[in-house]
Amino acid sequence: MNTRRSVALLLLLVFASSNLHAASFCVTTSTELQNALTSAATNAEDDTIQVQIGTYTPPVQQGFIYGSTDTHALSIVGGYGSFMGSAPCSIQVMNPELTRIDGGGTSRLFSFRPLGGAGDLSLTGLSFVNGHSLASYGPPLAGDIADYSGTVRLERIVVRNNVSDDMPVVWFHTRGAIVVRNSVFVDNTMYYDNGVNWNNGAIQFESRVVSGTAGGLTLNNNTVANNRNPLGYAHLSLYIQNGPIFLANNVMHGNGAVDADTLVFMEYSCWGTWLNNSLGYWLVVPISDHEMHCPNTVQELPPADPRFIGNGDYRLADDSPLIESGANIPTGGIGDWDAAGKPRRIGTVDVGAYEHRGILFRDGFE
Ligand SMILES: [Ca+2]
Ligand SMILES: [Ca+2]
Numbered sequence: 001m002n003t004r005r006s007v008a009l010l011l012l013l014v015f016a017s018s019n020l021h022a023a024s025f026c027v028t029t030s031t032e033l034q035n036a037l038t039s040a041a042t043n044a045e046d047d048t049i050q051v052q053i054g055t056y057t058p059p060v061q062q063g064f065i066y067g068s069t070d071t072h073a074l075s076i077v078g079g080y081g082s083f084m085g086s087a088p089c090s091i092q093v094m095n096p097e098l099t100r101i102d103g104g105g106t107s108r109l110f111s112f113r114p115l116g117g118a119g120d121l122s123l124t125g126l127s128f129v130n131g132h133s134l135a136s137y138g139p140p141l142a143g144d145i146a147d148y149s150g151t152v153r154l155e156r157i158v159v160r161n162n163v164s165d166d167m168p169v170v171w172f173h174t175r176g177a178i179v180v181r182n183s184v185f186v187d188n189t190m191y192y193d194n195g196v197n198w199n200n201g202a203i204q205f206e207s208r209v210v211s212g213t214a215g216g217l218t219l220n221n222n223t224v225a226n227n228r229n230p231l232g233y234a235h236l237s238l239y240i241q242n243g244p245i246f247l248a249n250n251v252m253h254g255n256g257a258v259d260a261d262t263l264v265f266m267e268y269s270c271w272g273t274w275l276n277n278s279l280g281y282w283l284v285v286p287i288s289d290h291e292m293h294c295p296n297t298v299q300e301l302p303p304a305d306p307r308f309i310g311n312g313d314y315r316l317a318d319d320s321p322l323i324e325s326g327a328n329i330p331t332g333g334i335g336d337w338d339a340a341g342k343p344r345r346i347g348t349v350d351v352g353a354y355e356h357r358g359i360l361f362r363d364g365f366e
Contacts, residue, residue: 026080026089028052034064041068046119050089051078051126053098061137063108064101066121073119073150074112078126079341095341096125096156103131103140103162112143112152118176121145122153125341128162135166143172149214151177156339158184159203165191168204168237169227177243178205179218179332184339184353185236186225186314193231201237201263202227202255208241208267216243216272218332223314223339223353224261225253225306232256239265241287244272248330251278251306251322251352273297275327278306278351301325301351315340315354322351 023045025036033049033056040047058064066074078099080089101109109131112121121143131140138144140162143152152172162169169188172178185203193200203224209215217238227234234256238245245264252261261280267287278301307320316322326349328334338344339353350356 022046025049028088030056037066046073049076050080051099053081055100055102058107061107064110066112068114071117075122077124094337096127096158100127102129105130105132108133108137108140116147118150120151124155127158129160131162133164139167139171141170145174148174149176154180156182162188170203173206177215178207181220181335182339182353184223188227190229200233202234204237206239207243209243218246220332221249223251227255236262241267246272246331247274247277249276249326249351252280253306271296275299275330316356323356324348326351
């Protein structure tokens with residue numbers, strides 16, 4: 001067999017094998033979305049669900065569910081559309097606000113519930129809004145996947161104006177790693193106080209590796225602001241067990257205020273670097289007697305009002321101290337797009353989920 005033929009055969013095999021183990025869905029209605037999740041949960045393949053631009057109403061009370069024994073990966077990506085009569089999902093835009101999971105103030109929104117597995121689970125380019133979960137249904141947006149060892153990736157998601165009557169508004173709990181970038185968690189309310197402060201974050205990410213050093217938390221370029229709890233707490237809660245924690249270019253502001261905007265809980269060990277964050281008032285709280293230093297490096301921006309535009313607009317005002325204040329190449333990277341679906345970096349990357357467009361780019365010049 002000559003070299004050219006063997007390369008062609010190899011390519012054919014690569015395509016054939018990838019097709020054997022990957023399924024792709026394009027959904028344009030709420031029913032199609034849940035049906036795709038149900039199929040993905042049992043097909044023993046890696047899945048991508050492309051979600052057309054629009055508003056999706058979750059099943060009453062319980063929300064959309066991926067309840068699975070499938071150990072493969074699942075990626076759900078919003079922003080798809082058609083153009084000039086082309087097929088659905090033939091083009092993609094990056095703005096997460098255009099593809100909305102909307103609970104209408106009565107339902108929770110979405111949950112990952114695989115019983116185990118190691119494929120990555122990801123949500124990209126989606127908004128989760130107006131969710132309301134009652135006590136027996138759990139958080140509006142959740143991945144309670146305590147036996148899962150894959151990586152959870154949240155990229156360009158917007159979580160806004162949700163209410164939880166019990167537990168956090170957003171809660172991911174896994175034995176794997178969690179990576180959250182360019183995402184917005186704002187104006188959410190929780191009514192919850194079980195007396196355990198690590199379990200009282202409105203936005204809560206837990207990476208609990210039982211042994212070894214896999215897993216970990218990476219949060220880069222997120223905005224977590226104005227989350228409230230009339231019962232006392234509403235901070236960002238990060239729980240790390242036997243893993244590293246990397247925080248870069250995040251802004252946390254106005255989350256509750258009884259204890260802190262940001263609380264980090266470490267059990268057994270904690271390392272990593274924190275670069276160029278504006279964490280508000282923050283605390284690191286040990287859970288056990290075995291902690292190392294947490295983290296190795298902290299370079300915190302000087303405390304300052306982040307100066308959002310205001311009235312529910314969490315982009316940076318022209319005089320924000322967070323403009324041009326980020327770290328360009330942190331561990332975990334910054335991605336290509338900000339939370340408005342625009343290029344992530346102009347000059348030096350800004351702190352928070354939104355890149356300031358600059359004077360030149362105002363008034364329709366974009
Ligand atoms: Ca699957
Ligand atoms: Ca910039």
